[in-house]
Amino acid sequence: MPAALRPPALGVLAALLALLLGACGISAGGGHGSDDAEGSTSAAPPLADVEPIADVRSWEGEKIAVPRDELDPVAENPAQDLPATVTDSQGTRVKITDASRVLALDVYGTLSRTVHELGLGDTLIGRDVSTQFAGTEDLPLVTQNGHDLNAEAILGLDPTLIITDTSLGPWDVVLQMRDAGIPVVVVDSHRGLDNVVSLTNEVAAALGVPAEGKKLAERIQAEVDAIVEQIAAVAPADQGQRLRTVFLYVRGQSGVYYMFGEGSGADSLIDAIGAYDVAEEIGWNGMKPLTDEGLIAAQPDLVLMMSKGLDSAGGVDGLLERLPALAETPAGQHRRFVAMEDSEILGFGPATASVLDALAVAVYAPDAIK
Amino acid sequence: MSATTVPVTPVRATLRGVVARVGLLGGLTVALAVILVLSAGTGQLDIPRDEVLGSLLHKIGLDLGPVPSHPQGENTLWQVRFPRVVMAAIAGAALATAGALMQGVFGNPLAEPGVVGVSSGAAVAAAAVIVFGWTFAGSWTVALCAFLGGLLTTTLVYLMSRDGGRTEVVTLVLTGIALNAMTSAGLAFMMFLGDTQAREEIVFWQLGSLNGSRWEYVGVVAPLALVGIVAAMLLAPKLDLLALGDRAARHVGVDVERLRIGTIVVVAVLTAAAVSFCGIIAFVGLVVPHLIRLIAGPGHRLLVPASALGGAVLLVAADLWARTAVEYADLPIGMLTSLIGGPFFFWLLRRARRTAGGWA
Numbered sequence: 001m002p003a004a005l006r007p008p009a010l011g012v013l014a015a016l017l018a019l020l021l022g023a024c025g026i027s028a029g030g031g032h033g034s035d036d037a038e039g040s041t042s043a044a045p046p047l048a049d050v051e052p053i054a055d056v057r058s059w060e061g062e063k064i065a066v067p068r069d070e071l072d073p074v075a076e077n078p079a080q081d082l083p084a085t086v087t088d089s090q091g092t093r094v095k096i097t098d099a100s101r102v103l104a105l106d107v108y109g110t111l112s113r114t115v116h117e118l119g120l121g122d123t124l125i126g127r128d129v130s131t132q133f134a135g136t137e138d139l140p141l142v143t144q145n146g147h148d149l150n151a152e153a154i155l156g157l158d159p160t161l162i163i164t165d166t167s168l169g170p171w172d173v174v175l176q177m178r179d180a181g182i183p184v185v186v187v188d189s190h191r192g193l194d195n196v197v198s199l200t201n202e203v204a205a206a207l208g209v210p211a212e213g214k215k216l217a218e219r220i221q222a223e224v225d226a227i228v229e230q231i232a233a234v235a236p237a238d239q240g241q242r243l244r245t246v247f248l249y250v251r252g253q254s255g256v257y258y259m260f261g262e263g264s265g266a267d268s269l270i271d272a273i274g275a276y277d278v279a280e281e282i283g284w285n286g287m288k289p290l291t292d293e294g295l296i297a298a299q300p301d302l303v304l305m306m307s308k309g310l311d312s313a314g315g316v317d318g319l320l321e322r323l324p325a326l327a328e329t330p331a332g333q334h335r336r337f338v339a340m341e342d343s344e345i346l347g348f349g350p351a352t353a354s355v356l357d358a359l360a361v362a363v364y365a366p367d368a369i370k
Numbered sequence: 371m372s373a374t375t376v377p378v379t380p381v382r383a384t385l386r387g388v389v390a391r392v393g394l395l396g397g398l399t400v401a402l403a404v405i406l407v408l409s410a411g412t413g414q415l416d417i418p419r420d421e422v423l424g425s426l427l428h429k430i431g432l433d434l435g436p437v438p439s440h441p442q443g444e445n446t447l448w449q450v451r452f453p454r455v456v457m458a459a460i461a462g463a464a465l466a467t468a469g470a471l472m473q474g475v476f477g478n479p480l481a482e483p484g485v486v487g488v489s490s491g492a493a494v495a496a497a498a499v500i501v502f503g504w505t506f507a508g509s510w511t512v513a514l515c516a517f518l519g520g521l522l523t524t525t526l527v528y529l530m531s532r533d534g535g536r537t538e539v540v541t542l543v544l545t546g547i548a549l550n551a552m553t554s555a556g557l558a559f560m561m562f563l564g565d566t567q568a569r570e571e572i573v574f575w576q577l578g579s580l581n582g583s584r585w586e587y588v589g590v591v592a593p594l595a596l597v598g599i600v601a602a603m604l605l606a607p608k609l610d611l612l613a614l615g616d617r618a619a620r621h622v623g624v625d626v627e628r629l630r631i632g633t634i635v636v637v638a639v640l641t642a643a644a645v646s647f648c649g650i651i652a653f654v655g656l657v658v659p660h661l662i663r664l665i666a667g668p669g670h671r672l673l674v675p676a677s678a679l680g681g682a683v684l685l686v687a688a689d690l691w692a693r694t695a696v697e698y699a700d701l702p703i704g705m706l707t708s709l710i711g712g713p714f715f716f717w718l719l720r721r722a723r724r725t726a727g728g729w730a
Contacts, residue, residue, distance in 0.1 A: 172582025
């Protein structure tokens with residue numbers, strides 16, 4: 001058979017392949033830690049301290065809104081009332097006897113932040129990719145690219161409690177943790193202003209610190225109420241005068257973009273900053289890809305984005321070049337883009353008020369952001 | 371596939387056949403045992419080999435050797451690593467056997483569940499289960515629907531790519547393109563319908579992964595694969611006769627149509643077994659039977675069991691790499707097998723073109 005591949009050729013092929021695979025393996029490891037690119041942008045001043053501009057509609061330029069990230073636990077290593085039995089958001093009854101080694105994992109890093117604010121930051125033994133607040137840098141990362149869980153890696157950390165939601169997968173890995181006898185509390189996956197309080201309480205109940213949970217939830221609610229009131233004072237009272245706003249999720253330069261609508265968290269964000277929610281107007285729900293003409297028809301005055309998403313599209317210039325439809329909207333013409341760190345903008349945890357504050361400053365007093 | 375036969379006396383040929391058979395199957399069994407042990411003893415959670423062995427011995431009632439010292443070691447081995455290794459072996463065996471059967475029944479070296487779209491047909495049905503949340507058959511729902519999807523696509527391939535009693539390379543490949551296009555459209559539509567979690571799962575299907583294998587799933591896949599492989603071995607002698615051509619096979623008493631239909635059902639069972647919980651792992655069914663043929667020739671009686679063993683060896687080894695290459699992460703195994711299988715497919719295409727005298 002003349003066509004058979006000779007052994008030396010096969011060997012060379014195998015060696016080449018091994019080399020290629022090896023290279024892939026190494027380069028895939030260093031995916032994290034590029035969040036220093038925005039180092040020049042400092043945190044936004046409080047809305048209360050700045051002078052809103054007179055005409056928000058004609059102001060031109062993009063802004064990166066950086067929330068003042070103040071860690072302020074409500075207690076310091078509070079006593080945990082354990083064992084506790086909780087019924088999680090899926091109706092599973094979970095008995096927790098030990099919450100000294102905790103993994104709190106979700107796509108926005110909200111849960112681990114909540115654990116920290118409850119005063120139990122020291123119990124965290126690993127983190128998801130979105131958990132980046134001070135003191136967590138050295139924790140092992142158990143989600144390689146934001147949503148992939150690895151069973152052996154998690155078990156290797158020997159957690160005694162896992163708090164997560166359904167935003168990370170594969171779901172089977174979560175089930176494997178249960179098979180292995182580790183209590184897994186699945187909290188509500190929805191993130192929005194409407195459930196910050198209940199989410200905080202869910203996490204606190206699992207950790208056996210319901211009193212601290214109540215305290216933290218009340219504090220978050222009070223802070224949010226206060227900032228929403230401040231925003232209401234600067235935002236136009238008339239709905240028709242408010243900035244028509246969309247939340248666009250853009251990744252890379254492929255021209256694919258999603259508009260976030262009802263139930264995505266973006267809806268309550270837009271309402272809270274006193275803007276007009278275009279997605280609500282057209283009855284858009286969830287996270288779905290948007291067509292160019294749909295975007296033009298929406299005529300947004302303002303676009304909210306995730307800052308890494310904006311970077312990956314090549315900044316505002318790249319985005320307008322890539323998406324000519326965006327250039328046909330008032331937001332594109334005025335370069336009215338407000339971006340915030342991916343893990344913060346839709347997180348809705350203890351940092352909600354500072355997120356709203358920073359976004360409001362970027363919208364109503366953009367000159368105040370350096 | 372025409373084998374170049376050297377004239378030998380029948381007795382010597384039979385003897386040589388028996389030796390080759392025992393040698394190859396024995397060698398593959400040893401290889402499988404070695405890779406299973408190696409794989410079971412290696413993972414992201416560092417458990418020394420003697421502790422792995424100790425844990426196994428304790429489980430079967432022998433109090434020998436140390437048990438894992440890591441507090442979650444025992445759980446990791448029994449709830450995460452062992453089911454995954456077993457799943458890899460079963461899926462690999464099922465896929466390779468399905469490949470060998472398909473090549474036999476189509477009389478075409480390029481037939482393979484992944485290439486001609488059977489795997490993705492099964493995956494579409496499985497995705498529908500996820501998106502619509504069907505649970506009518508408990509944990510068997512996904513497997514059942516994957517089987518139906520696989521059966522439908524295999525039958526479609528069979529009906530569309532055969533003409534005048536034979537399957538031409540070009541027709542088969544083109545049928546595969548058309549089917550893969552249809553099934554990826556189906557998957558894309560499921561992604562559009564599904565919520566974020568369903569989307570994640572569908573992506574996982576498309577890439578193929580053994581992450582998250584549980585005993586519950588092994589319990590579904592193992593009987594399916596076992597039934598499929600046993601059926602394949604029973605069909606193997608008849609497939610040898612079929613290789614002589616439909617007419618010759620009929621003359622020696624083979625009910626050709628029944629054989630074909632039976633084989634298609636078995637292929638669908640085997641593909642569903644592999645796809646229902648592991649997603650689309652392409653090219654295993656292509657590479658393994660061809661490698662076995664290079665060593666042992668085209669006889670199905672040896673090819674089918676040897677492919678099952680070889681497929682298990684290949685997938686366990688590939689999965690070992692997929693789950694240990696990057697810390698804390700899992701590489702999609704379907705990506706890995708395609709990376710190796712793709713070039714192999716090119717080579718087969720070129721070879722088929724030369725030996726079949728062009729694009730007949």
